[in-house]
Amino acid sequence: MAAPADTTDTRFSLPQSALPTAWFNVAPHLSDLFGAPLDPPLHPATREPVGPDDLAPLFAQELIGQEMATDPWIDIPGEVLDVLRLWRPTPLVRARRLEAALGTPARIYFKDESVSPAGSHKPNSAVPQAFYNAKEGITRLTTETGAGQWGTALSFACAQYDVECAVYMVRKSFEQKPYRKVIMETWGGTVVPSPIDDPSHPGSLGAAISDAVRDAVGRDDTHYALGSVLNHVLLHQTVIGLEAQQQLESAGETRPDVVIAPCGGGSNLGGIALPFLPDPSVRLLAAEPASCPTLTQGRYEYDYGDTAGFTPLMNMYTLGHDFVPPGIHAGGLRYHGDSPIISKLVHEGRMEAVAHRQRAVFEANVLFARVEGKVPAPEAGHGIASVIQEANDATAKGEERVILFNYCGHGLLDLAAYQEYLAGDLVDEP
Numbered sequence: 001m002a003a004p005a006d007t008t009d010t011r012f013s014l015p016q017s018a019l020p021t022a023w024f025n026v027a028p029h030l031s032d033l034f035g036a037p038l039d040p041p042l043h044p045a046t047r048e049p050v051g052p053d054d055l056a057p058l059f060a061q062e063l064i065g066q067e068m069a070t071d072p073w074i075d076i077p078g079e080v081l082d083v084l085r086l087w088r089p090t091p092l093v094r095a096r097r098l099e100a101a102l103g104t105p106a107r108i109y110f111k112d113e114s115v116s117p118a119g120s121h122k123p124n125s126a127v128p129q130a131f132y133n134a135k136e137g138i139t140r141l142t143t144e145t146g147a148g149q150w151g152t153a154l155s156f157a158c159a160q161y162d163v164e165c166a167v168y169m170v171r172k173s174f175e176q177k178p179y180r181k182v183i184m185e186t187w188g189g190t191v192v193p194s195p196i197d198d199p200s201h202p203g204s205l206g207a208a209i210s211d212a213v214r215d216a217v218g219r220d221d222t223h224y225a226l227g228s229v230l231n232h233v234l235l236h237q238t239v240i241g242l243e244a245q246q247q248l249e250s251a252g253e254t255r256p257d258v259v260i261a262p263c264g265g266g267s268n269l270g271g272i273a274l275p276f277l278p279d280p281s282v283r284l285l286a287a288e289p290a291s292c293p294t295l296t297q298g299r300y301e302y303d304y305g306d307t308a309g310f311t312p313l314m315n316m317y318t319l320g321h322d323f324v325p326p327g328i329h330a331g332g333l334r335y336h337g338d339s340p341i342i343s344k345l346v347h348e349g350r351m352e353a354v355a356h357r358q359r360a361v362f363e364a365n366v367l368f369a370r371v372e373g374k375v376p377a378p379e380a381g382h383g384i385a386s387v388i389q390e391a392n393d394a395t396a397k398g399e400e401r402v403i404l405f406n407y408c409g410h411g412l413l414d415l416a417a418y419q420e421y422l423a424g425d426l427v428d429e430p
């Protein structure tokens with residue numbers, strides 16, 4: 001059904017009562033589609049499938065259960081909904097001014113996850129992770145952060161449940177984004193640059209994960225929280241796609257033709273895309289950096305989640321756990337691996353992947369900022385660059401394509417990157 005031609009509505013908001021009360025679990029759908037469940041994670045020492053006991057030193061029992069769950073829906077606890085209600089449901093916005101600037105017949109919608117307290121989609125999983133750990137008596141969480149968004153989100157979430165938060169921040173981002181540290185400390189978190197044992201190293205998400213895991217396993221009061229990649233993180237993010245389904249309907253759309261999101265470890269992409277997976281007519285598209293091209297150039301094989309090899313091995317697209325990506329501004333996309341769920345979908349051809357270079361991303365971001373008003377996070381710009389390609393393709397083919405994308409975060413703490421781009425100093429990575 002086409003959107004009514006005479007409408008000028010741009011925002012499709014949901015009442016708070018429409019906040020989803022259960023997460024969408026993709027596991028049974030993957031089994032149906034591909035005839036087998038996901039390959040299990042393997043123990044780093046024995047290379048045997050890991051069981052719940054192997055994960056218990058790091059994660060709360062409820063999260064371990066969700067990691068392996070096969071139920072199609074998983075209830076969201078009331079104490080989590082109470083915090084999500086601070087900003088959810090997030091608006092769905094029709095980017096009419098972007099459509100006009102591109103002169104496209106495509107209808108472009110974005111889910112605005114930048115309205116969360118931390119400015120990105122990350123609190124959708126930080127809140128339940130902090131909650132389940134607090135419920136189990138854990139009083140301290142460690143984590144890694146790339147762009148700073150996940151560490152910010154976890155600091156906020158920990159403050160809601162009186163849990164300490166220790167963040168290992170990729171050194172390059174720590175230096176690029178000093179105000180991230182201030183926000184994390186405002187919420188009570190502590191932040192140190194990673195790798196902690198090599199001050200000359202720019203760091204990587206893989207190395208920061210090693211630092212955070214090493215810290216957590218050494219203390220009984222402490223668990224570790226991962227901001228992406230794992231099944232339970234993608235599960236928590238599905239509130240994005242579930243809300244978008246209701247909002248697209250109120251915008252007069254039957255379905256999107258294509259769902260697009262940037263992909264670092266796969267959580268915001270999974271969050272918006274997975275609820276649409278059961279409809280085979282909806283294309284799903286991952287946008288990643290050309291300098292860290294995990295899905296477009298990586299190998300599909302078992303690899304460690306971190307640099308030091310402390311974590312279980314996962315079957316995923318990987319550039320190798322010792323790969324150190326160039327220091328691009330989209331710090332959240334500098335990860336050598338990817339979510340096993342997203343990797344499986346790409347491997348089986350159910351999801352497409354494209355890579356963008358840094359300057360093209362900022363060109364897309366600046367266009368978006370000038371027409372839609374919002375200054376995107378560098379990560380978000382990868383999705384926007386793909387949206388523009390899709391819209392231009394629809395224009396060339398004269399198609400009224402419905403494009404849905406995840407505006408996964410604002411860039412108001414990434415202004416050094418914009419400064420560099422606007423001064424003409426932003427280089428394309430090798």
Ligand SMILES: Cc1ncc(COP(=O)(O)O)c(C=O)c1O
Nearest residue numbers: 149228264265266267268332409
């Ligand atoms: C704003 C933003 N978008 C995207 C990402 C990439 O992570 P994911 O692929 O898990 O969504 C990050 C990670 O830090 C981020 O901060």
